[in-house]
Amino acid sequence: MELSPKNKLKLHRYVGILSLGFIFTRPFLIAFQFPNTQEYEAIAAYIGRVGAILGALAFITGGGLGKFLDEKKSRVAEIHTIVMLAGLVFQVPVLAETKIEIVPNIISYLGCFILLAGWVLGRKVFPNRKRILPF
Numbered sequence: 001m002e003l004s005p006k007n008k009l010k011l012h013r014y015v016g017i018l019s020l021g022f023i024f025t026r027p028f029l030i031a032f033q034f035p036n037t038q039e040y041e042a043i044a045a046y047i048g049r050v051g052a053i054l055g056a057l058a059f060i061t062g063g064g065l066g067k068f069l070d071e072k073k074s075r076v077a078e079i080h081t082i083v084m085l086a087g088l089v090f091q092v093p094v095l096a097e098t099k100i101e102i103v104p105n106i107i108s109y110l111g112c113f114i115l116l117a118g119w120v121l122g123r124k125v126f127p128n129r130k131r132i133l134p135f
Contacts, residue, residue, distance in 0.1 A: 015054055022047050023052065023088075023091060055084070056088075076125050080125060
């Protein structure tokens, strides 16, 4: 079953937003630790891993959408892809371990800012006229 480009774009958007939701939730969950921290650390790590898997799935679902763009939008889409993958790479040190350590968490927060910048770039590829937010 082949998806139309419009449905493929919708799937890419929804999976990407869900992925970012999971990835952004993980570092902020760690800030609020409960008494049983070992289980809590594991839950935060699993949430981040689910977000990373969904991010890879969003990358796969977004493949091939560039052929429907003009040259300028295609360049922005390529930069969006590179920046989003770089943000996912910055999440890897934290997702590899369940223990909370300071340096991987700082790298993870930096990765969150990179992911946010990539998301804003992705929003500029297909402008939505009904949007309320400025980005």
